[in-house]
Amino acid sequence: MPILLFGSRHLGLITGAKTTTIRKIWKTPLSPGDRLHCYWNLVSKEREKLFEAEVTDVEVVKFADLIQNDALAREEGFKNASELESEFRKMYPEHVNDESLYQVIRFFKLPIEEWEGTQINEKAMITKRADIFFDIGKFDKSVICYTAALKIDPNDVYLLNKKGDNLSRLGEFNEALKCYDQALIKEPNNEYIWNNKAIALLNSNKPIDALKASDKAMEINDSNLVVLYWRGFIFEMLEQYDKALECYDQILKLNPDNSEAWNAKGNLLTQIDRAEDALECYDRSLELCLESDPDASTWNRKGNALMELNRFKEALECYNSALSLEPENEVFLSNKGVAFMELNHFEKAMQCFRKVLIINPENDDAQILLDECLDNL
Known part of the structure; x- marks a missing residue:
């Protein structure tokens, strides 16, 4: 054998x-x-x-x-x-x-x-393989597996939804929408699939259609935190900022320890020039993140909010915290360089921009800022 x-x-x-x-x-x-x-x-x-x-x-x-x-x-x-x-x-x-x-x-x-x-359950075996590839981010391979499993059972809602998720991550939004629509024929009251459809429509630059799909999800369950989170983002894309804030506040009412919602609210408040309020959100998000794994992006965003308030030394501390977690992040390094420039520490700023250019020689912004530092020495 x-x-x-x-x-x-x-x-x-x-x-x-x-x-x-x-x-x-x-x-x-x-x-x-x-x-x-x-x-x-x-x-x-x-x-x-x-x-x-x-x-x-x-x-x-x-x-x-x-x-x-x-x-x-x-x-x-x-x-x-x-x-x-x-x-x-x-x-x-x-x-x-x-x-x-x-x-x-x-x-x-x-x-x-x-x-x-x-004998084996072939559909289950292929689905397991697909899920493994999906979990490790190999979406091109997982979509092949989900497609193969769907040949065995074309009406499996889980497979249709997962294939749609894969296609969305590969940027094939129209094909993803076909999967979600087929799944919704079988399960029209599945709020998660309506929400996934909303995300695909949003990524297709169709925010109004995305909102309609989100409305369907909300009709089914208006307390679903995932639906509320993406609904807030859709409202942001439509520049309906008050409604977006309502979504994030509703999440935080249901779960005050949701760090992603605090972060999203902070980003929105920064965008509408409410930097002080944004800082409170970032601080709360960091408190929650630091209870588990520190979040470099949140440190960076807090630094940006402090920069808008002209609190440059405090911003530097945030950028240092972000860089301690992601030392090769050119965005964090550039932000740190700008903070040094605001403090008239041009030599230290130049060190930041030079490191950015080592990481990415094609970063034009870093080159311009480096030249500006040289002009101020």
């Missing part, structure tokens, strides 16, 4: 696009008609069954020929033969002489009802 292990690079196994694999030759080479048991070889010790397959063809090739064959390399999931060679030299360090033999195995994925071994 030959067993083949595959890594997550081989997503074509899920879609059915991959029907070939290349392995060093075994003591008992495979033959057409042999049964394969195929598994994911996870980083953890778990092995998860993919499917069973039947070998349809086996071709034996020398390593010297294999590393010249771009077409075969692409079948195996590599960009070209050079990439295959590099990987195989790591995988099979004792099997990379010109005469070393490899078997190119072609196979046919068998229907579950024809398996010899334990």
Whole structure:
């Protein structure tokens, strides 16, 4: 019973696009008609069954020929033969002489009802793989998996919603909206899907349509913190700032310890020139963040609010706190440089802008500010 292990690079196994694999030759080479048991070889010790397959063809090739064959390399999931060679030299360090033999195995994925071994819930297996990719931010891979799972069950609302989320993160908002609309046909009272649709519409530069979708979510549950948060952001995009503040205040009424809402309210108050009030929000957000993980962006935003109040020394302390968490952040460094300029500490400001330009030589703003410092020395 030959067993083949595959890594997550081989997503074509899920879609059915991959029907070939290349392995060093075994003591008992495979033959057409042999049964394969195929598994994911996870980083953890778990092995998860993919499917069973039947070998349809086996071709034996020398390593010297294999590393010249771009077409075969692409079948195996590599960009070209050079990439295959590099990987195989790591995988099979004792099997990379010109005469070393490899078997190119072609196979046919068998229907579950024809398996010899334990049958699996294929939809659940693919969905689990998709969720893993989604959680680690590999949205291009997770959308492939969700699409494959939807071929098994086209009406699964969870899958439709998750595929929409993936497509939104990939900037494919129109396709995402199709997924959300299909999901809403099945579950018209799902406030989370209405909210996701609102986010996709907002990202499509359709804030009025986004508000209509948010209205639907609010009709279902007007106490949903996630819906309220995004509703506030939609009102901001529509420049209806009073209504946006109402949303953030409603969140904080329901949950006074919501650091994101304090942050959002602070950002909005800064935008409408209420810097003193914004500071109170940032301080509250920082108190909550510091109870767990410090938040560099909030330190930076508090520094910006203090700059507007001409409290430059206090702003510097905030930027230093932000930079202690993200020392290579060019935005934080530039802000710190500007604070030094306001305090007439031009040499210290120049050090900040020079570091920015080391990180990003194309930062034109930093170059202009550096030149201005030189003019003031």
